[in-house]
Amino acid sequence: MTYTGAACVGVVAALVLDLWVLRTRLVATRQWWAAYAIVMGFQLLTNGWLTGRLIVTYDPDAILGSGTVPFLGDGRIAYAPVEDLGFGFALVLATCALWVWWGGRLRGRSDLASRQGGVGRVRSGGTGRRHVDERP
Amino acid sequence: MRHLAYAAMLAFCLLGTLPLNWFFELGVLGQVRRLVLSIAPVFVVFVLWDVAAILAGHWRFDPSQTLPVRFWGLPVEELGFFVVIPLAGLLTYEAVGVVMARRRVRRSRGVLR
Numbered sequence: 695m696t697y698t699g700a701a702c703v704g705v706v707a708a709l710v711l712d713l714w715v716l717r718t719r720l721v722a723t724r725q726w727w728a729a730y731a732i733v734m735g736f737q738l739l740t741n742g743w744l745t746g747r748l749i750v751t752y753d754p755d756a757i758l759g760s761g762t763v764p765f766l767g768d769g770r771i772a773y774a775p776v777e778d779l780g781f782g783f784a785l786v787l788a789t790c791a792l793w794v795w796w797g798g799r800l801r802g803r804s805d806l807a808s809r810q811g812g813v814g815r816v817r818s819g820g821t822g823r824r825h826v827d828e829r830p
Numbered sequence: 831m832r833h834l835a836y837a838a839m840l841a842f843c844l845l846g847t848l849p850l851n852w853f854f855e856l857g858v859l860g861q862v863r864r865l866v867l868s869i870a871p872v873f874v875v876f877v878l879w880d881v882a883a884i885l886a887g888h889w890r891f892d893p894s895q896t897l898p899v900r901f902w903g904l905p906v907e908e909l910g911f912f913v914v915i916p917l918a919g920l921l922t923y924e925a926v927g928v929v930m931a932r933r934r935v936r937r938s939r940g941v942l943r
Contacts, residue, residue: 695886696888697888697889700879700883700888704879724930725923725926725927725930726923728926728930729919729922729923729925729926729927732922732926733918733919733922736843736846736918740839740842740843743835743839744836744839747835747895748892748895749835749836749891749892749895749896750889750890750891750892751889751890751892752888752889753887753888753889756883756886756887756888756889757888782915785872785876785912785915785916785919786915786916786919788871788872788875789868789869789872789916789919789920790919790920790923792867792868792869792871792872793864793865793868793920793923796867796868797864800861800863800864800867
């Protein structure tokens, strides 16, 4: 499989994890997309450093672009192959989905009622509560 | 100094995001158990992906711009990457949550007045 194919699989796998496995549904929230917009901005900056300086180099056969490393074009954004955006999206979405999911479960086990309302719920984006309610 | 080029990028990410934990009183770094449970599975999967990609020749790292310590062909920075970036993402996500919650409170107060 090429990196292009692997990146697509990564994105789909992260979406499946978020929507159907953990059912955290972060991609249905404004909080996720606002956070991801910030993360993506900094990814373009820091990944541009890694790829523009040729700290990481890619096999032209594995990516959409050819062997050149332009700032924009030839399958590249800020020097990095567009596939890296899929890679980063999957990495951060999977982590955040797990974080929210564990937030619900760990809270359900330790300090039950006290955190269901106020600040704790707001801080986890409101997504942890469902899992608390599911517990017997 | 050239060997630190990749490590410098990780340091930049940490310097930019760790302060969010205290600035917005997120309490993320205090939840060690939850952090480990959230980051470890992602770390394992992405390191496996990375090792497979290197074996398949999808990408490679410049030895002159990375530290000489390698694990399964990965520079040590690359292992750090899969801890630093998920952590930076979590801190950003939680900080955005706090900012949005504060805005909601401010807006609802505005309505009450």
